[in-house]
Amino acid sequence: MTWLRTLRQLRRQGRRWPIPFLALVTEHRRRAGRSDFAGCEGTRDLQLASDERSIRLARMILPRSTVLEFGLGMGKLGAHLPPSCEYREYDLVSRSSGTLVVDLNSRPLPSIEQVDFAVLGGVLEYVIDVPSLVSHLHNVCDRIVASYVPAKSGRLWDSVKRRGKGWVNDYTTDELCATFLRSGFLIVQTEEWQGQTLFSFKKQHVRQVEVSDRVDHGRD
Numbered sequence: 001m002t003w004l005r006t007l008r009q010l011r012r013q014g015r016r017w018p019i020p021f022l023a024l025v026t027e028h029r030r031r032a033g034r035s036d037f038a039g040c041e042g043t044r045d046l047q048l049a050s051d052e053r054s055i056r057l058a059r060m061i062l063p064r065s066t067v068l069e070f071g072l073g074m075g076k077l078g079a080h081l082p083p084s085c086e087y088r089e090y091d092l093v094s095r096s097s098g099t100l101v102v103d104l105n106s107r108p109l110p111s112i113e114q115v116d117f118a119v120l121g122g123v124l125e126y127v128i129d130v131p132s133l134v135s136h137l138h139n140v141c142d143r144i145v146a147s148y149v150p151a152k153s154g155r156l157w158d159s160v161k162r163r164g165k166g167w168v169n170d171y172t173t174d175e176l177c178a179t180f181l182r183s184g185f186l187i188v189q190t191e192e193w194q195g196q197t198l199f200s201f202k203k204q205h206v207r208q209v210e211v212s213d214r215v216d217h218g219r220d
């Protein structure tokens with residue numbers, strides 16, 4: 001493909017790829033259902049990121065909880081959890097001897113041990129099928145603490161810029177909350193931080209989809 005050759009040439013010259021090209025590559029990968037293994041291997045950007053988001057997410061977690069973090073990056077959350085918590089880490093790539101490697105874009109998702117809290121800080125943006133991940137987590141945890149940079153509804157350039165960052169979905173805050181609700185998680189707390197929304201969701205024992213199934217059957 002000519003555009004792939006052009007991109008390789010730019011990379012060889014040490015130049016950054018223009019956003020529309022980066023967006024094309026991400027979109028290509030998204031359609032193929034593949035995660036960005038190469039993009040996740042480096043740690044430079046992760047080291048530069050501030051601890052602030054992890055500190056805020058850690059505050060949403062109750063003491064004495066079992067906590068499972070997906071996409072831990074540099075593992076900053078673990079350092080800010082109440083000391084009485086038990087913490088386990090999953091990531092697309094191995095980040096330490098304790099990391100369990102999981103690809104949130106592979107299907108079927110692996111069976112995961114039950115915990116009180118699942119944490120997704122800066123990770124949902126990289127998940128191709130968010131509804132099926134959240135449905136899977138319904139069998140795993142009672143609470144989900146997550147961050148997300150909401151998309152600007154119906155803006156093509158916003159989507160292109162998101163793909164340029166390697167992000168593979170475009171939910172507004174309302175759409176994301178509705179997705180969690182359909183999979184059985186009710187929002188209990190939100191916080192705005194630097195253009196991101198931080199969420200705490202709580203598991204409902206009856207999922208919205210099950211409720212609508214029952215209503216439909218009632219009509220039969």
Ligand SMILES: C[S@@+](CC[C@H](N)C(=O)[O-])C[C@H]1O[C@@H](n2cnc3c(N)ncnc32)[C@H](O)[C@@H]1O
Nearest residue numbers: 035040071072073091092103104105121122126
């Ligand atoms: C932006 S970093 C966030 C790191 C950390 N959670 C934080 O809040 O600073 C995104 C993390 O998600 C991981 N990740 C990206 N795609 C993933 C996937 N498909 N499955 C599992 N982890 C993934 C990356 O390896 C990286 O550690």
